[in-house]
Amino acid sequence: MEERTPILEMRHVTKRFGNIIANDDVSLTLYPGEILALLGENGSGKTTLMNILSGIYYPDEGQIFVEGKEVSISSPKDSFDLKIGMIHQHFKLVDVMSVTENIVLGLPGKLDLKQAAADIRAICERYGFEVDPDEKIYNLSVSQKQTVEIVKVLFRGANILILDEPTAVLTPQEAVKLFAILRNMKEAGHAIIIITHKMHEVMDISDRVAILRKGRYITSFVTTETTAQELTDNMVGRAVSLNIERPEPVDPKDRLFIQGLTVKNEEGVYKLRDVSFTARSGEILGIAGIAGSGQRELLEAIAGLQPVEYGIINYIDDDGTPESLLKKTPVEIQAMGVSLSFVPEDRLGMGLVGNMDLSENMMLRSYREGHSIFTNRRDPAALARQVVEELEVSTPSINTAVRKLSGGNVQKVLVGREIASAPTVLLTAYAVRGLDINASYTIYNLINRQKAAGVAIVFVGEDLDVLVELCDRILVLCDGRVSGIVDGKTADKNEIGMMMTHVGGAHEG
Amino acid sequence: MKADAKKKEPLIHITRRKDVSLLRSIVIRAAAIVLALIVCALVTTFLTGENPIDVFGTILSGAFGTPRKMWVLGQEMAILLCVSLALAPAFKMKFWNLGGEGQILMGGLAAAACMILLGSKVESGAMPQWLLILIMVVASIGAGALWAFIPAFFKAKWGTNETLFTLMMNYVATQLVAYFVILWEVPKGAGKIGIINQSSEAGWLPVIGDYKYLLNIIVVLVLTVGMYVYLKYSKQGYELSVVGESERTANYVGINVKKVIIRTMLISGAICGVAGLLLVGGTDHTVTTTISAGRGFTAVMVAWLAKFNPLGMIFTTFLLVLLSRGANEISTVFSLNKSFGDILTGIILFFIIGSEFFINYQIHFRKSHKPEAAAAVPAEDPHKEALEQILRDAETAAQSVSKEETK
DSSP: OSSSSOOOOOOOOEEEETTTEEEEEEEEETTTEEEEEEOOOOOOOOHHHHHTTTTSSSOEEEEEEEEEEEEOOOHHHHHHHHHHHESSOOOOOHHHHHHHHHHTOOOOOOOHHHHHHHHHHHHHHHHHOOTTTBGGGGOOOOHHHHHHHHHHHHTTEEEEEEESSGGGGOOOHHHHHHHHHHHHHHHHOEEEEEOOSSSSHHHHHHHHEEEEEEEEEEEEEEEEGGGGGHHHHHHHHHHOOOOOOOOSSSOOOEEEEEEEEEOTTTTSEEEEEEEEEEEETTEEEEEEEESSSSSHHHHHHHOOOOOOOOEEEEEOOOOOOOEEEEEEHHHHHHHTOOOOEOSSSSSIIIOOOOOBBHHHHHHHHHHHSSOOOOOOOHHHHHHHHHHHHHHHHOOOOOBBBBGGEEEEEEEHHHHHHHTTTTOOOEEEEEEETTTOOHHHHHHHHHHHHHTTOOEEEEEEEEOOHHHHHHEEEEEETTHHHHHHETTTTTOHHHHHHHHHHTOOSOOOO | TTTGGOOOOOSSSEEESSSSSSHHHHHHHHHHHHHHHHHHHHHHHHHHOOHHHHHHHHHHHHHHHHHHHHHHHHHHHHHHHHHHHHHHHHHHHTOOOHHHHHHHHHHHHHHHHHHHHHHHHHHTSSSSHHHHHHHHHHOOOOOOOHHHHHHHHHHHHOOOOHHHHHHHHHHHHHHHHHHHHHTOOOSSEEEOOOOOOOOOOTTOOOTTTTTTTTHHHHHHHHHHHHHHHHHBBBHHHHHHHHHHHHHHHHTTTTTOOOHHHHHHHHHHHHHHHHHHHIIIIIIIIITTTTTTTHHHHHHHHHHHHHHTHHHHHHHHHHHHHHHHHHHHHHHHHOOOOOOHHHHHHHHHHHHHHHHHHHHHHEEEOOOOTTTTTTTTTOOOOOOOHHHHHHHHHHHHHHHHHHHHOOO
């Protein structure tokens, strides 16, 4: 490996924001025809480092070499000129334009859409992309949009590709397809840097792994010579257990009874059809399914945020009397004395207000209390301090705007607030999405503590490994229908995967 | 590698500042004003040949020169501040109420209508003066609120664009006033109403002592404190900021977004109505189509500059009124075109608004290049412990920065 010339080399790169050091003396080497996984916890400086390569930030110190020559990347254009292409987590496409138009957008020279479309087809054929150059972006699925982003950077001649958490938005099947394409590109001599939190993907796709911790480069491994455990330990900086606990449910009682739940979205499309299940106290009910199979609608319908066509949603008291939550607003549900907490998937857009501080975000749930026309600010501030202390939220103060916190800390604030009201039902959607290993385990522990306290938990997840380890029972959704409920202890990942696509599901589609 | 040391580093690059201290932001703003004054001085000297110190002096004497000028300054500030207060809650809710003009006009028109239609009853003694004033207060507030309610209702119910809607409502209000001016013109054919109830002073708001404008100033000061408390400490104020930040979050915690939109706009319109009342009943005692004099729009700037903080708006109002009064004065004293005052106002505003950039971003200039520094291996840091701590604090912040940038 030593005799090869690196296609990209970063030497002693340091980037500060004010007196905060995001990257501290980081050196990184990338060889042609290899896939390098960049691993690190949230806030370890991965994204900053990649933004330096793509010309969004300029480093304070250090040098960058491309193909042996020292370069200066002061704008995204410089980055393009050096054949570096970055595929961001959030796509930057114009919805009403076609694939071809998006790809040639901003390119200098004469506009020849026909020639461009032909070139795009050639690229697609070469690497195995499935996308029609004439299709409009708004007609494309998320994974197709990602494909367009990749084709875009290839079309512009990039031979160093950087992908920031590309699988976060993909189904397992789509991820497999993406990896096949990445391997094709690698064969063609492209060098690829991929950022991901999912350890099995790292092991699956990469040739080498570089680890960042707290802004510093720690070490790198050849993937075939290491293990997920070793990588995790290096990433976190100490030995961590990768096992999720699953304590036995204590005295489970029926708590939430759902029958025949049917929901249509605003366009009149059925999102849920005839969904029935029971959630029990002291138990974690997992919800598995391909993204968009009705998970969000299910939780929102229970929480009173989604109009229901028909069906039954009953909350069952400790003494066994059912109370209907159907067609009740969140405030009415609260007024009934039902303590229902909901950790939505969109943390900053729904669960919290990004521009408000921790204390004000705690107030969201409690500000109505009391008859005064003025808000009580003392109790939320005390709660914020308590959450910061108990959940070890890393924040400068409780007066810091929530959007300034890292993903893991944002989620701790949200979960902390939702469990503060001592709920009897806790709904969580993708509770660990985007969180690093450490933060994820903190969240699993919190959820398990609620389970021990007798809370009925509905846990919508995407990582089947986690669902199978954490949940007592798993309900599998497919296209808005229940395709089966399996026992967590005996569940098989492949079986669940089949049920998600309805093959071998317990019910007929 | 030696040859590569001559790489081109960009002359400047810009990064977003992390937390900005209050002191730093005040220093930057102060520097902006000083710079603005210097540029104004240069422009003045080059264009007119006048001594810039004299010009500045005239601006100040135009605003503060005589007790009467100071009272006018206070009155102008009061009315502009009143309208800005009205816009603050709507803007904080991200409801772009550009209908201040119309809401003021409707408030003023309602007050004038009461004075004209009920004035004779006060003259004949059939109705006490206080009752007429009470009716005027209710009518003005109601009319302003109604003018704001209509676009708010459409926005809440059908999601119409409030910017265009409120803007259009201004024209409707102007035409309505124009219609009634002709209906009630005195004498016939004059095309204007003239002073209403000049002899009986029916419906004229009371004058405190000998100070014609004092009542207006007091009313607006009370409103300022009230609005500050409302936005900062009341449950309704909290609700409207949540709606402004994220409607989905508001729905999630069970806030009735439609209700909040309509309620907030009723308050916004009502306060504009008060501004109309103060103008018609308190100072002008007549109504014209130009009675609001563009304050519905100037107030947008006042509110933005103060970031919707009512106490901050006192200063931004002061600044804008001072500049416009001063501009009038220099145009007469130096017999310059009135536009010259506007040029100076523009320069000063440019610097003040531009200073926001320097508060939020930092500019780095190219450093002198040290050829060997980059290759040197950093020595073991004796303060490693302390550094580790800093890094731990840094990780959260760094993450949020990169997030923000990618957005």
